[in-house]
Amino acid sequence: MRLIKIFDSIAFRISFSIAVIVASTAVAVGWIIMREERKMLELELRSKGKYLTEIMSRRLVEPILYEERYEIFSLLQASMKGKESLVVYGEVYDKNGEVVVTAYKDEKLHKIIPLFENSIGSVDVREDNLLYHITLPINVEALGTIGFLRLGITKEPLYTTLKTVKQKFYLLSGGIIFIGIMIGLWMARKILRPILILNKGVRMVGEGELGIEVPVVGEGEIKELALSFNRMSKKLKELINETRAAQENLVRTEKLYAVGEFSAGVAHEIKNPLTSIKMLIQTVKQKKQALSSKDIEILEEEINRIDRIVKDFLAFARHEKTEKADVNINNLLEEVIAITRPKMEQSAISIKQKFSQPLPIIKGSHDALKQAFLNIVLNAIQAMDSGGGTLEIVTSYESGVMSQGLGNMPHNTPKVSVIIKDTGIGIPEKNLKKIFDPFFTTKEDGTGMGLALTYNIINDHSGRIDIDSTPFMGTTVRVELPL
Ligand SMILES: Nc1ncnc2c1ncn2[C@@H]1O[C@H](COP(=O)(O)OP(=O)(O)OP(=O)(O)O)[C@@H](O)[C@H]1O
Ligand SMILES: [Mg+2]
Structure with a gap:
């Protein structure tokens, strides 16, 4: 070679x-x-x-x-x-x-x-x-x-x-050839050295060493080339630095904007329960009577709501990377079903489970993943609240290529996939791209933090989540988690 x-x-x-x-x-x-x-x-x-x-x-x-x-x-x-x-x-x-x-x-x-x-x-x-x-x-x-x-x-x-002339001739031409080769090598080196230096420079820039300068050797066009290369390298560095600075600025601005949005959302969410608490207290004050047990119930409910909003907000804002341990997704889903079964029975929802057995163990946070799947299942139940329906949960192991969607899992990773399918009201097209936004909710008592949190949790596990929905037909949530 x-x-x-x-x-x-x-x-x-x-x-x-x-x-x-x-x-x-x-x-x-x-x-x-x-x-x-x-x-x-x-x-x-x-x-x-x-x-x-x-x-x-x-x-x-x-x-x-x-x-x-x-x-x-x-x-x-x-x-x-x-x-x-x-x-x-x-x-x-x-x-x-x-x-x-x-x-x-x-x-x-x-x-x-x-x-x-x-x-x-x-x-x-x-x-x-x-x-x-x-x-x-x-x-x-x-x-x-x-x-x-x-x-x-x-x-x-x-x-x-x-014969002597021939011998002398052989000796002489041997010498001439040797000197010729030496001169050739020397000339090649002299001519090529600047090109080799340039070549190295180009390679270094290609590898990301921006702004490097090659020594200007050689004459004529080669010298020009070296000078142009140095100018280009310098310009490139300036340009990239400028772009980087602009990008950082943009990110900063976006972050500030997001914080603003987020704070406005929190304030808005907290304002509702606070208003009702304030109104209740004012009425009691005006009427100059003690709080009835019903008033206390309302107060408690509203305070709980504030508590929930703040908790969700903190969970989302902290975005902590939790300790990873062995998690069996089938068992975890069983737990989620056990918690929600009474609600499903209340709303006349039947459940269909298709668990692939055995399912490979994945590395993850049991509590966080349980929270994520609980949020998805609760949304499904709430979507079928009024008329009943069927909740289908399917787990499987896949070693092939991933489908397109949210998240950042690389292709071709072996993974566990969970499909949670409901026959509920579905999500209108215009809402579909907002459902992962914090505080986006269409529910009267919803915080809109459920899917935002779920998205973060799946993302922390290097997984991806896709939601497919047809209004009045139902919604399918697909979660993929790498092993
Ligand atoms: N399975 C589903 N069927 C129909 N709509 C859904 C479904 N899942 C999510 N949505 C829509 O997405 C919105 C956002 O869901 P998300 O879980 O983030 O908040 P939420 O359920 O409204 O409130 P929270 O989960 O805090 O109680 C919901 O209000 C609802 O409109
Ligand atoms: Mg929800």
Whole structure:
């Protein structure tokens, strides 16, 4: 993975390209130089060979004329003496092309190559891989051609020189390629460093480190880019700070507004019972008589009502996170039903229970959840107060996706779901979005805190609550609680 990343990086590609260019240039230049060098050396060796043959042919005139074969042989041998000598064989022919004398430096070379037809009369140079075969007619002014001389000139010095040149070339081009790669890497780093720095900067901003500045390195467009990035980063930070401040302001204003609304609601709720208490006391005062037992009953009722409002208000306002313990929702609902059964019997409400058994235990506050479900069940009973009906309570375990609605439970959490369904008066569409508001009530003696409290409790358990209702048909409340 890391290796692929390196091959993919621009730095690698640039230095690799530079290395390839440098290497191929070095090879091409080297090849040309070698070719020229070889040509030059060949030419030099050839002319040296011709010169040697010429000198030798002049020296051979006299011995040939006097037919001194031994002298000819000695002269040929002398020309081959010494390590440095280029001549490896010598052959002397008579004017008819018949061999007169031969001498070889190395006996292995002992093979007579016949004279070439066209070599008669002029210098003839033949070559194979190892030797130049140079043939020259031996001329005397008065007699014309008296014979031929052929010398074998070794190409060895040519190969030795070429070998050293090649070695030097390999060494040099190796060095050039190495330096090329180094320069490539260095250039790539120099060009890319500012881009890499920018890249890092962008990543950091992406991760939320607003306002960071990258060092301005590089030239031209890259420098411009770095400057623009720094400006953008700074602007972004300012903007976000401003937005944050505005948001905080808004939240503060909303909170103040909510507190105002809430206080107005509490005051309004308390005002009613207080007014009736005040009126009662005033009447008793005017009539100058003692409180009757009925008056005391009314007083007690109104004071209880105030007490309830204040209690609910405190419970809502404190919004305390209660200690969580194991809760069995089936058992908890049984308790709620037990409390409300007398009321249901009074109002001719039948109850249908469909409890999934066993139901997983959830973590939560038993008392708070009992209060929440009691509020829902009480609302259902109150909705069916006048004509009776059926209350259906269904529990189930679900491991799948959650339905859309209020609350903040993440999707795909295993959860317990409770459905409380009544056949009561239902909720008109326009009220549906207000039922969770504190103090929203349509009941004469209601506080409107029931569902507000319930919502908070379910929310504290990371659950969600949805209410679906059709006027005059009934209401379905669905509560989902994560395990
Ligand atoms: N099951 C239901 N059927 C019909 N209306 C309902 C039902 N549940 C809630 N409501 C409507 O929502 C309103 C708000 O309910 P909530 O429980 O918050 O207050 P409340 O019942 O009026 O008063 P409290 O619960 O304090 O006695 C109710 O007044 C009622 O109009
Ligand atoms: Mg209620």
